[in-house]
Amino acid sequence: MLKLDLKIRAAQAADLPALIGVDAVAQRDPARRRMLGEAIAAQSCWLAEAEEALGYGILDRSFFQQRFIPLLMVAEAARGRGVASALMAEFERRCAGDKLFTSANESNLPMRRLLDKLGFRESGRIDNLDDGDPELVFMKRAARPAG
Structure with missing residues (x-):
């Protein structure tokens, strides 16, 4: 597997088509596309x-x-x-010392494995968002920078 020369930066409005290109849901769901546009405008989306x-x-x-x-x-x-x-590491860096939360469907095993590997711990469960597939909430206290 080749190592990627990965860059993470704040997404800009011009990046919206590229974001949609990597997101199969956004390709078919106008609500997801709107949400992405709003996240970009709020400077909370990272590419x-x-x-x-x-x-x-x-x-x-x-x-x-x-x-x-x-x-x-x-x-x-x-x-x-x-x-x-890499994205999760960037988010942790931006949250140094704070609690960092995320969630994943119980059925989303790749995400759950990633969260476990990164030190996130299950913090709660929300039933009835998706029928038959509970949403699990995870938390990690982001590390403070050394020094």
């Missing part, structure tokens, strides 16, 4: 790229005013190459 868009994540305070990652998306062809881990 991972290496010559082209490979993934994105949103970091906001939509969960009880706590730092929260409501969405993390990696292009199918880039999965397993460290893109999600």
Whole structure:
């Protein structure tokens, strides 16, 4: 597997088509596209790229005013190459010392494995968002910078 020369930066309005390109849901769902546009405008959307868009994540305070990652998306062809881990590391760096929350469906085993690997711990469960697939909430206290 080749190491990616990955860059993570704040997404801009001009990046919206690239974000949609890595997100199959956004390609068919106008509500998801609107949400992405709003996240970009709020400066809470981060793009991972290496010559082209490979993934994105949103970091906001939509969960009880706590730092929260409501969405993390990696292009199918880039999965397993460290893109999600790099985005999560960037979010942790931006939240130094704060609690960092995210969630995943119980059925989303790849995300749950990633969160476990990164030191997130299950913090709660929300039933009835998606029928038969509970949403699990995870938390990690982001490390403070050394020094």
